[in-house]
Amino acid sequence: MAPAFRAIIPAALSILLCTVGVSAAPQQLDCVLTDTDGQPQSENRHMTVEFDQETKRLIAREGSQQYSFEKVSISNVAMSGAIASLSIGIDRSSLGIVWQQYDADKVRTEFGHCRPAVTPQ
Secondary structure (H helix, E strand, O other): OOOHHHHHHHHHHHHHHHHHHHHOOOOEEEEEHHHHHHHOOHEEEEEEEEEEOOOOOEEEEOOOEEEEOEEEEEOOOEEEEEEEEEEEEOOOOEEEEEEEEEEOEEEEEEEEEEEOOOOOO
């Protein structure tokens, strides 16, 4: 085995282990949604999304309202979940978010962006 290749293997393993360790811990995102239907009461809604890749837990909080999603899928690329008449999807590379509420005759879709939450030290 070439010496250069032997030097790459520990570095690659180190990066992999650090990535796995970081993604396994519960994480929190601060998100802002914008209503695409033009309903002023829901423009720039703020919410917090908490997820745990290891336990496949996905929770969104908006004020005192909490949504604990079922049918959760979390990968290194995206995460999604659904409950009753509501679904959420987040692209992990851009932290773009889509929030959909389903009524009998209409689907309301909101898009937005998230950022990692700042945790107090």
